[in-house]
Amino acid sequence: MNRERLHAMVRKEFVQMRRDPATLRLVLLVPLMQMLIFGYAIRTDVRNLPTVAFDQSRTQESRALVQRLTATGNFVLREQAESYEDAVHAVDAGRARAAFVIPESYARDLKRGRPTRVQVLVDASDPSSSASAIGAAQMVGQQLNVEIVQQRTGSNLSTGLPIDVRVRPLYNPALQSAVFVVPGIIGMILSNILIMLTSMSLARERETGTLEQLIVTPLARSEIMLGKIAPYVVVGYVQMTTILVAGHFIFDVPMRGPLLALYAVTFLFITANLGLGLWISTLGRTQTAVTQSAIFIMLPNVLLSGFMFPREAMPPLAQAFGALLPLTYYLQLVRAILLKGAGIAEIWPQALALAAFAVAFFTFATQRFHKTLE
Amino acid sequence: MNESAVARDVVVRVNGLVKRFGDFAAVDAVSFDIERGEIFGILGPNGSGKTTTIRMLCGLMEPSGGEASIAGADIAKNPELVKARIGYMSQSFGLYRDLTVDENLEFYAGVYELGAKKAGRVAWAKKEMRLEEIGGRLAGVLSGGQRQRLALACAMMHAPEVVFLDEPTAGVDPAARRLFWTIIRERAADGVTMIVTTHYMDEAERFDRLVFLSRGKRMALGTPAEVKAQFGEHLTLEDIFVQLQEKES
Ligand SMILES: Nc1ncnc2c1ncn2[C@@H]1O[C@H](COP(=O)(O)OP(=O)(O)OP(=O)(O)O)[C@@H](O)[C@H]1O
Ligand SMILES: [Mg+2]
Numbered sequence: 001m002n003r004e005r006l007h008a009m010v011r012k013e014f015v016q017m018r019r020d021p022a023t024l025r026l027v028l029l030v031p032l033m034q035m036l037i038f039g040y041a042i043r044t045d046v047r048n049l050p051t052v053a054f055d056q057s058r059t060q061e062s063r064a065l066v067q068r069l070t071a072t073g074n075f076v077l078r079e080q081a082e083s084y085e086d087a088v089h090a091v092d093a094g095r096a097r098a099a100f101v102i103p104e105s106y107a108r109d110l111k112r113g114r115p116t117r118v119q120v121l122v123d124a125s126d127p128s129s130s131a132s133a134i135g136a137a138q139m140v141g142q143q144l145n146v147e148i149v150q151q152r153t154g155s156n157l158s159t160g161l162p163i164d165v166r167v168r169p170l171y172n173p174a175l176q177s178a179v180f181v182v183p184g185i186i187g188m189i190l191s192n193i194l195i196m197l198t199s200m201s202l203a204r205e206r207e208t209g210t211l212e213q214l215i216v217t218p219l220a221r222s223e224i225m226l227g228k229i230a231p232y233v234v235v236g237y238v239q240m241t242t243i244l245v246a247g248h249f250i251f252d253v254p255m256r257g258p259l260l261a262l263y264a265v266t267f268l269f270i271t272a273n274l275g276l277g278l279w280i281s282t283l284g285r286t287q288t289a290v291t292q293s294a295i296f297i298m299l300p301n302v303l304l305s306g307f308m309f310p311r312e313a314m315p316p317l318a319q320a321f322g323a324l325l326p327l328t329y330y331l332q333l334v335r336a337i338l339l340k341g342a343g344i345a346e347i348w349p350q351a352l353a354l355a356a357f358a359v360a361f362f363t364f365a366t367q368r369f370h371k372t373l374e
Numbered sequence: 375m376n377e378s379a380v381a382r383d384v385v386v387r388v389n390g391l392v393k394r395f396g397d398f399a400a401v402d403a404v405s406f407d408i409e410r411g412e413i414f415g416i417l418g419p420n421g422s423g424k425t426t427t428i429r430m431l432c433g434l435m436e437p438s439g440g441e442a443s444i445a446g447a448d449i450a451k452n453p454e455l456v457k458a459r460i461g462y463m464s465q466s467f468g469l470y471r472d473l474t475v476d477e478n479l480e481f482y483a484g485v486y487e488l489g490a491k492k493a494g495r496v497a498w499a500k501k502e503m504r505l506e507e508i509g510g511r512l513a514g515v516l517s518g519g520q521r522q523r524l525a526l527a528c529a530m531m532h533a534p535e536v537v538f539l540d541e542p543t544a545g546v547d548p549a550a551r552r553l554f555w556t557i558i559r560e561r562a563a564d565g566v567t568m569i570v571t572t573h574y575m576d577e578a579e580r581f582d583r584l585v586f587l588s589r590g591k592r593m594a595l596g597t598p599a600e601v602k603a604q605f606g607e608h609l610t611l612e613d614i615f616v617q618l619q620e621k622e623s
Contacts, residue, residue, distance in 0.1 A: 002487060004484055004487045004489060005484060005485050005487060007484060008480070008481050008482075008483075008484025008485050009484075009485070011481075011484070012470070012473065012477070012481045015472075015473060015477060016470065016472055016473065019472040019473075020472065208471075209464065209466040209467065209468050210468050210469065210470055211468075212434065212464045212466075212468050213462070213463075213464055213468030213469060213525075213528075214468075215434065216432050216433070216434055216457055216460075216462045216464075217457060217482070217485045217486065218454065218457055218458045218485070218486065218487070219485055371433075371434075371453075371454075371457075372433075372434055372435055372436060372453075373429060373434045373435055374435060374436070
C-alpha cells in the first residue's frame with residue numbers, strides 16, 4: 001500500500017461526497033427522522049392503548065378500578081365486552097390493544113377481605129408500547145393494594161394482598177421496553193445506510209465508466225477499497241452521535257457505560273458493515289442489481305439480528321443466520337453498554353466478533369474485486 | 375517506417391492476439407508491431423474489435439490466446455507493470471464529472487505517485503492540453519473537445535512511454551478535432567508512442583502506420599499508402615472501409 005495513492009483516493013472520495021447534497025441529506029437527516037418517528041410513535045402509542053373491558057362485576061368498585069386504570073393515560077376505554085372470548089377477539093382483531101377482565105366476584109371479595117384477581121391483557125406485539133402499559137397496570141394494582149391494606153390496618157396481613165392484578169403479555173413474552181429498542185436503532189440505521197452507500201459507490205463508478213479509467217492506473221485493489229470506505233467511517237460516527245444524543249435528551253435513553261468503549265467498538269462495527277457493503281458491490285454490475293442484494297441483507301438485519309424480535313425465540317436456522325450478521329453482536333454491545341453499564345471487560349467477545357467480520361468482509365471484497373473488466 | 379532492422383525500436387509487440395467471449399472471437403489472431411514515437415492507427419467499423427484489442431494491451435482484459443508486450447512488459451504475465459508504463463483514454467469519458475478539471479488532474483497526479491514532480495507535471499499538462507483557462511470548471515460541464523483534452527492530460531501526466539486513445543475525436547467538432555490532432559503530433563514528436571482508434575476515414579491519412587480490423591481480423595497493415603496499394607491504388611481509404619463494411623453485412 002502506497003501513502004500518496006491512498007491519500008489521493010481518500011481525498012477524491014471526500015470531495016465527491018461533499019458535491020452530492022442528496023446523499024449528504026440522506027446521511028444526516030434520515031437517522032434523525034427515523035429516531036424521531038420511532039421515538040414519538042412509541043410515546044403516543046403508550047399513552048392511548050384502545051382498551052376493551054369485560055366487567056362481570058358491574059359494581060361501583062369495579063367501575064372505580066377501570067377508572068383508576070384509564071387515569072394512568074395508558075388505556076382508553078373503547079368498548080364493553082360481553083364475554084371473555086369477546087374481549088380476546090377484540091384484541092385479536094386489532095380493535096383493542098388491551099383488555100381488562102374483572103371477575104364477577106370482585107366487589108364481593110373485596111368487601112369480605114378475600115383476595116381477588118383482575119386480569120389485564122396487553123397486545124405486546126409492539127413491545128415498546130406494551131411495556132409501559134403493563135408497568136402502569138401493575139402500578140395501579142399495587143397502589144390499590146396499599147390503600148386497601150391501609151384501610152384495614154390491624155387486619156391479618158397473612159391472608160395476602162387483596163387484589164392480584166395479573167398481567168399476561170400476549171405475543172411477545174420477552175417484553176422489550178422502549179429504552180431497549182431505541183439503542184438498537186443506532187445499530188440498525190448505521191448498518192443499513194452504510195451498506196447501502198458503500199455498495200452503491202463502486203457500482204456507480206462501474207456504471208458511469210469511471211472505473212475503467214481508475215483500474216488502468218497503478219492503484220492497488222486495497223487502496224481503492226480503503227478509499228471507498230474512508231468517508232463513510234466519518235459518516236457513521238456522525239450518524240451514531242446524532243442518534244445517541246437525540247435518544248438521550250428526547251427519549252431518556254440512559255448512557256450508563258463508558259462512551260469511549262462504545263465509540264471504539266463502533267469503529268469495528270462500521271468497518272464490518274462497510275466491508276460487507278463493498279463485498280455486495282462486487283457481486284453485481286449495476287446499481288440496481290447491487291441495491292437488490294443490499295436489501296437482501298437489510299431485511300435479515302431488521303428481522304433476525306434481535307432488533308425487533310428476541311433471538312432466543314427464533315427457530316435454530318434463523319438464529320444461525322442471525323449469528324452471521326455484525327448487527328446481532330453490535331446490538332448486544334450497545335444495549336449492554338448503554339443500559340447495563342457494561343465496559344470492555346464484559347463485551348470483548350462481541351467486539352472480537354465484529355473485528356473478525358471487518359477483516360473477513362474486507363478481505364472477501366478485495367479478493368473478489370479485480371482490476372480487469374470481466 | 376524504417377526498414378533497416380538495426381534501427382527499429384519496437385515498443386509494442388502483438389503476436390496472434392485472440393479474445394473470445396464464449397464462442398465468439400471479438401479479436402481473432404491479430405499481429406502487429408509499433409515503433410517508438412509512431413502515431414499508430416487502429417481502424418475498423420463498429421464492433422470490429424478495436425476497443426477489445428486496446429483493453430487487452432492495457433491489461434484490462436486477459437487475452438484468450440496469443441501474446442503481446444508493451445515496453446518489454448508482458449500483458450498477460452505482468453498487467454500491473456504494463457499499467458504503470460502506459461496512458462489510456464477510454465472510449466467513453468472516464469473522468470469524474472463531479473470534480474473540477476484541477477481536482478481530476480490532482481487525483482491522477484496522486485494516483486501515479488508524482489510526488490515532488492506533481493506541481494510541475496500538472497502545470498505542464500494544463501499548458502500542453504490547453505486547459506489553463508478552465509481549471510476551476512466541473513468536468514461534467516465541459517464541451518466535448520475540452521473533455522477529451524482533460525482525459526488526455528490525465529492519461530499523460532505521468533509521462534508514459536505509450537499512450538492508447540480510444541476514439542478520442544468521436545463526437546467532437548472539426549475545430550476541436552484539429553486541435554486534438556495537433557496535440558497528438560506534438561506528443562509523438564516528444565517520442566511518445568500514440569496509438570489511436572478511429573472510424574473517421576478522413577483521419578486515416580494522419581497516421582504513420584495503421585492496422586485495419588474487420589470482425590476481429592486484421593485486413594491490412596502498413597502506412598496509409600501501403601494499405602491503399604494493398605486494396606488497389608484507385609481506392610481511397612474511405613472506399614476500402616465501405617467495402618469491408620459491406621462484406622460484413
Ligand atoms: N465484455 C464483452 N462481452 C461480450 N462481448 C463483448 C464484450 N466486449 C465486446 N464484445 C463484443 O466484441 C465485439 C468487438 O467489440 P469492440 O468494442 O472491441 O468493438 P469496436 O471496434 O471497439 O467497436 P466501436 O467502434 O463500436 O467502438 C463486439 O461484437 C462486441 O459486442
Ligand atoms: Mg470501441
